[in-house]
Amino acid sequence: MSSSVLYGILGLLACQAAAQADVITDDSYFYGDSPPFYPSPNATVSSNWAAAYEKARAFVGQLTLEEKVNLTGGVRQSENGCSGSIAAIPRVNFPGLCLSDAGNGIRSVDYATSWASGWSVGASFNRELAHKRAVGIASEFRKKGSNIALGPVVGPLGRVAENGRNWEGFSNDPYLCGALAYETVQGSQSVGVITSVKHFVAYEQETYRNPVGNVSSVSSNLDDKTMHELYLWPFQDAVHAGTGNIMCSYNQINGSWACQNSWAMNNLLKTELGFQGFVVSDWGGQHSGVASANAGLDMVMPTGSTYWGDNLTLAVTNGSVTAARVDDMATRIIAAWYQMGQDSSDYPAPGSGIPYDVSAPHEKVIGWDKSYKDIVYQGALEGHVLVKNANNALPLQSPQLISLYGYSAKTPDSFYVGNGEWNEGDYSLGENATYTAANSVEEGTGIAVNGTIISGGGSGANMPMYISSPFEALTARAQEDYTGLYWDFESTDPEVDPTSDACIVDVNAFASEGWDRPNLHDDYTDSIILNVAAKCANTIVVFQNAGARLVDTFIDHPNVTALIFAHVPGQDSGKALVSLLYGDENFSGKMPYSIPKNESDYAGLDAPSLPEGEFAYFPQSNFSEGVYIDYRAFDAKNITPRYEFGFGLSYTTFAFSGLNVALNGSVSTASYPTGQIVEGGQEDLWDVVATVTASITNTGSVKGAEVAQLYVGIPGGPVKQLRGFEKPVLEVNGTASLTFPLTRRDLSSWDTVAQKWELQQGSYPLYVGSSSRDLPLTGTLTIS
Incomplete structure (x- = not known):
C-alpha cells in the first residue's frame, strides 16, 4: 500500500471520528487529545480580500493540477539565497515567491539593517514605534525581492523562562504581544510584504521540538480555555490585522503535530478566526502527506518533494485529497500575493537582491534607507x-x-x-x-x-x-x-x-x-x-x-x-x-x-x-498551570518578583489622577457575541464596550515618557490582566489625558462549552498605574 493511500484512509477515518465526536461538555475534552475537525474550510472571503480572491480564483482556474501542486511546495534553488522558494509558472506570468528570515530584519544578505529585536519592541510598549519599525523592515525585504517576511513571532509566548527563542517575540503577556503584532502586520503589509506570523501554536520550548532518534517531538498539552485566553490571543490580533500567512510550528498540540492538527488549523484558525491567507509549515515541520493536506496545511517548506509534490498529485487522482482542497491551497496562496499588490510590475523579482553566496560576484542591491535611521x-x-x-x-x-x-x-x-x-x-x-x-x-x-x-x-x-x-x-x-x-x-x-x-x-x-x-x-x-x-x-x-x-x-x-x-x-x-x-x-x-x-x-x-x-519516547509538556504564567502566576501565589512586569525607572517622576469609567450604551452587553465571522473572529468582539480615562502628569525635573498601564480583573480569572497601555511624552509639569478603550474580547473569558467568548455580568476591578504592581488608581466597571 502506498503512503498516499494509507494517509487517505487515515484521513477518512479522522473525518468519521469528527462526525461521531462527543458533545463538548468541559475543558477536559481537549487536554492531551486534539479533537478532529474536517473538512478544511475554503476561504470565506472577507470584504477586504474580495478583489484579491476574485483575481486568485480566475488565476488558479487556468492552472493544471501539477501547477497547483507546485504552488504548495518549496523548491531548492541556487540562483538566490531565499530561505524558501516557490517556483515560477512562466506561462501565466507568475514569477514565484521568495520567503525570507526573519521578523527582526532580513537575514543572510548584505546592505541590510539590524533592527531592535522583538523583546526590545516589547520593552518599548510603543505601538507607533512598532508600526514604523515594521514599515522600515518590510521596505528592506521588498527592495531585496522578498515576498514573505518570516515573522513576527508571537509564539513562543514565554511560558518557559529558559526558552532559546523568547527574545524573538514581544512579551510574555498576550495583550501586549498581540497589540504589537497587530501594528507589525499592518506596517509590514502596507509596504506590500506578506507577514508570516509564527509559530502556530503553543510552541514553548526548543528542547525536543523535532524528533530526535526514537524520541518524538514534544507535545504541548493544554486546555481550550488556556489556548484561547493565552496562546491563541496574539495570533487572533494578527489575523484581525489581515496577515497573509501563518506558520505552523514544530511541536505537537495535544498529541497531534501542529502542521497536521486539524483542530488548530481547520477550526481555530480558518473557521473561528476567519483567516483569509495560507498556512506554511516551519522548515521540516511536515510529518505526513494526505493527513497534513486535509488538516489545513497549504504550503510546505523547504521542499514539497518528500510528502507532497508527485505524491500530492497522486492523492488527488486517487481521491485521498479532494481537488477542491488543492484548489483552496493554491487560491489562498495566490490571493495573498494579489492582496499585497505583488503582481505589480514594480515589485522586485523574487530573490533578486538576495545572493546565494555573498562572497561570490553579485549585483549590489541596497536595502537600507537613511530615512529610517x-x-x-x-x-x-x-x-x-x-x-x-x-x-x-x-x-x-x-x-x-x-x-x-x-x-x-x-x-x-x-x-x-x-x-x-x-x-x-x-x-x-x-x-x-x-x-x-x-x-x-x-x-x-x-x-x-x-x-x-x-x-x-x-x-x-x-x-x-x-x-x-x-x-x-x-x-x-x-x-x-x-x-x-x-x-x-x-x-x-x-x-x-x-x-x-x-x-x-x-x-x-x-x-x-x-x-x-x-x-x-x-x-x-x-x-x-x-x-x-x-x-x-x-x-x-x-x-x-x-x-x-x-x-x-x-x-x-x-x-x-x-x-x-x-x-x-x-x-x-x-x-x-x-x-x-x-x-x-x-x-x-x-x-x-x-x-x-x-x-x-x-x-x-x-x-x-x-x-x-x-513517555520516554513521547515527551509531554503539560500546561497544567493554565493561564497562570508570569505576573498572573506571581499574583495568584503571592510571590513578590524582583522586577515585575511593566516595571521600569525614569529620570523623572509621574503622577496619575482622575480615573473615570464610561460604559458604551450603544453596544450590546449580551453574554455572547452574535456578529458574523470576520478576520479575527466574530465582528462584535471588537466593539468598544467601555472606555477608561485618566490623567498623567510629569512631576519631575526633566522631560520623559511614561507607559501608563490599565489592568482589569475579569471574574473567575487572574486577579488582573493587562488590557491597555499608552505612552505619552511629557515636558516638566506637563499633563496628558489617557484613554483606554475596552472591547468585548478584552472583557470576556472563553466558554469552552458554548465555544464562544462570554461577557459576564457583574463587577470588573480596574487598575491604572506604571507597572503591574504599582497601580495607584482603582475603579470598577459594572456590566449588567
Whole structure:
C-alpha cells in the first residue's frame, strides 16, 4: 500500500471520528487529545480580500493540477539565497515567491539593517514605534525581492523562562504581544510584504521540538480555555490585522503535530478566526502527506518533494485529497500575493537582491534607507529598561574617569554575513559553557557571547550595517568630554582604579534557536560583577539580554548602584546606551516579562520538559498551570518578583489622577457575541464596550515618557490582566489625558462549552498605574 493511500484512509477515518465526536461538555475534552475537525474550510472571503480572491480564483482556474501542486511546495534553488522558494509558472506570468528570515530584519544578505529585536519592541510598549519599525523592515525585504517576511513571532509566548527563542517575540503577556503584532502586520503589509506570523501554536520550548532518534517531538498539552485566553490571543490580533500567512510550528498540540492538527488549523484558525491567507509549515515541520493536506496545511517548506509534490498529485487522482482542497491551497496562496499588490510590475523579482553566496560576484542591491535611521535608533533606545538607580548613580554627571569591564562591551570579533549570526567560535567564554545546538545543552554555568549582542542567534537573527558597541560609543563620548576611560574586557577579577567616578560592567545573556538555555544566571558573569563591585563604590551593571536573567546574587551589593536590561537592541546598541547613561535621552522602557528572585518562583516553568518514564519516547509538556504564567502566576501565589512586569525607572517622576469609567450604551452587553465571522473572529468582539480615562502628569525635573498601564480583573480569572497601555511624552509639569478603550474580547473569558467568548455580568476591578504592581488608581466597571 502506498503512503498516499494509507494517509487517505487515515484521513477518512479522522473525518468519521469528527462526525461521531462527543458533545463538548468541559475543558477536559481537549487536554492531551486534539479533537478532529474536517473538512478544511475554503476561504470565506472577507470584504477586504474580495478583489484579491476574485483575481486568485480566475488565476488558479487556468492552472493544471501539477501547477497547483507546485504552488504548495518549496523548491531548492541556487540562483538566490531565499530561505524558501516557490517556483515560477512562466506561462501565466507568475514569477514565484521568495520567503525570507526573519521578523527582526532580513537575514543572510548584505546592505541590510539590524533592527531592535522583538523583546526590545516589547520593552518599548510603543505601538507607533512598532508600526514604523515594521514599515522600515518590510521596505528592506521588498527592495531585496522578498515576498514573505518570516515573522513576527508571537509564539513562543514565554511560558518557559529558559526558552532559546523568547527574545524573538514581544512579551510574555498576550495583550501586549498581540497589540504589537497587530501594528507589525499592518506596517509590514502596507509596504506590500506578506507577514508570516509564527509559530502556530503553543510552541514553548526548543528542547525536543523535532524528533530526535526514537524520541518524538514534544507535545504541548493544554486546555481550550488556556489556548484561547493565552496562546491563541496574539495570533487572533494578527489575523484581525489581515496577515497573509501563518506558520505552523514544530511541536505537537495535544498529541497531534501542529502542521497536521486539524483542530488548530481547520477550526481555530480558518473557521473561528476567519483567516483569509495560507498556512506554511516551519522548515521540516511536515510529518505526513494526505493527513497534513486535509488538516489545513497549504504550503510546505523547504521542499514539497518528500510528502507532497508527485505524491500530492497522486492523492488527488486517487481521491485521498479532494481537488477542491488543492484548489483552496493554491487560491489562498495566490490571493495573498494579489492582496499585497505583488503582481505589480514594480515589485522586485523574487530573490533578486538576495545572493546565494555573498562572497561570490553579485549585483549590489541596497536595502537600507537613511530615512529610517531615527527609527532604528529609537528602537534601540526604548528597549533599554532601567530597573535600579540607587543614590542617583545615573545619569552620569561630568565624570572625570570611567572604567569599563565585561566581555559584552566591545564589538564582536567577527560577524559572518552568510548566516546572519556570530561564528560558533564566538559563543563561549572560557569555561562559561558549551552547548550542542540540536536539542540539549550540556551542563555548564551559562551561555554568553564574546562581544556586544545585537540579536539572539538562529533564524531570527538579522544583519547589521555596522555595530555600535558600548566601548566605541563611550570612547567617542570620552574624547568629546575629555574624560578618562580605562577598560578590561578579559579579566574576571580586573584591577580597578578606586577613584573612578563610575565602573560600568557590560555583560550579556545569550539565547538562540535550536537549544534552550542551561539556566538563568551564570557564576562566570556574576563573579565579574561582584569582583568589580568589591573595588568600586559606583558599579553600574548592563545586560544585553536575549533571555530572562536572574540578578539576586549581586543586586543587593551596596556598591551595585544601577542595573540596566538593554535587551537585544540591534546595531545602535552602544549609541543608545551611552545616550541614556549620560541623560541625553531618558529611560522609558518597561519590563515585558517579570524577573523573579529565584528559579523556584517559576514553579517548574524555568526549564523545558524532557522525555521521562512511560513517555520516554513521547515527551509531554503539560500546561497544567493554565493561564497562570508570569505576573498572573506571581499574583495568584503571592510571590513578590524582583522586577515585575511593566516595571521600569525614569529620570523623572509621574503622577496619575482622575480615573473615570464610561460604559458604551450603544453596544450590546449580551453574554455572547452574535456578529458574523470576520478576520479575527466574530465582528462584535471588537466593539468598544467601555472606555477608561485618566490623567498623567510629569512631576519631575526633566522631560520623559511614561507607559501608563490599565489592568482589569475579569471574574473567575487572574486577579488582573493587562488590557491597555499608552505612552505619552511629557515636558516638566506637563499633563496628558489617557484613554483606554475596552472591547468585548478584552472583557470576556472563553466558554469552552458554548465555544464562544462570554461577557459576564457583574463587577470588573480596574487598575491604572506604571507597572503591574504599582497601580495607584482603582475603579470598577459594572456590566449588567
